[in-house]
Amino acid sequence: MATVNILTKLSLTTVGAAVIGLGAAGTAQAKTYNEVGDAGKTLKTAQSLPGGINVIKGTISSKNGADLFSFFWDSGRFKATTVDGASFDTILELFDSSGTLIAFNDDSKGTKQSTLNEFLDTGEYLLGISSFANFALSASSYGDIAPGYSSGNYSITLNKKTASVPEPASLIGILGLGAFGITSVGKRKQQAAVKA
Numbered sequence: 001m002a003t004v005n006i007l008t009k010l011s012l013t014t015v016g017a018a019v020i021g022l023g024a025a026g027t028a029q030a031k032t033y034n035e036v037g038d039a040g041k042t043l044k045t046a047q048s049l050p051g052g053i054n055v056i057k058g059t060i061s062s063k064n065g066a067d068l069f070s071f072f073w074d075s076g077r078f079k080a081t082t083v084d085g086a087s088f089d090t091i092l093e094l095f096d097s098s099g100t101l102i103a104f105n106d107d108s109k110g111t112k113q114s115t116l117n118e119f120l121d122t123g124e125y126l127l128g129i130s131s132f133a134n135f136a137l138s139a140s141s142y143g144d145i146a147p148g149y150s151s152g153n154y155s156i157t158l159n160k161k162t163a164s165v166p167e168p169a170s171l172i173g174i175l176g177l178g179a180f181g182i183t184s185v186g187k188r189k190q191q192a193a194v195k196a
């Protein structure tokens, strides 16, 4: 019996630690998304960032390459920069979910690296990175204006973490970009409903 009690206590302690861990992650430092393979450079081939990401690491592997990342953002200031995160001549561009250009930057802060600084409504956006002078007028038009001249690894730092991806098939999706806790409660309620 004593063994059972110890095991119960151990598992409760573990659960408690996990909950504390998740709570701390909300205010923690860098949470990095590493490009998987080579992200596409069109609206349809963009790579989706999960929620909770504030650093994106990847590679512009050919001079004319571009990487697009889609993400959700809770309303407020959006900053993204490759300053101190790349050694090649970067361009950063921001598009809305339909691919329309919102903002772009080539050089910032006296460097060849780029910084975006926009105020955004809650919603889905796309962030594109390429090398000068591979600008895109829309999210699927990289390479249409001018070629790129350099390539290399990059790290893009955001001012806060990406929002969670809404679940369109659930009530949570209708309610909007719920916090992690709300989503968890929703899932538990769904599971409970299935069991009942």
Ligand SMILES: [Ca+2]
Binding pocket: 035, 037, 038, 039, 058, 059, 060, 061, 065, 066, 067
């Ligand atoms: Ca890439």
Ligand SMILES: [Ca+2]
Binding pocket: 089, 090, 091, 105, 106, 107, 108, 111, 112, 113, 114, 132
């Ligand atoms: Ca640049």
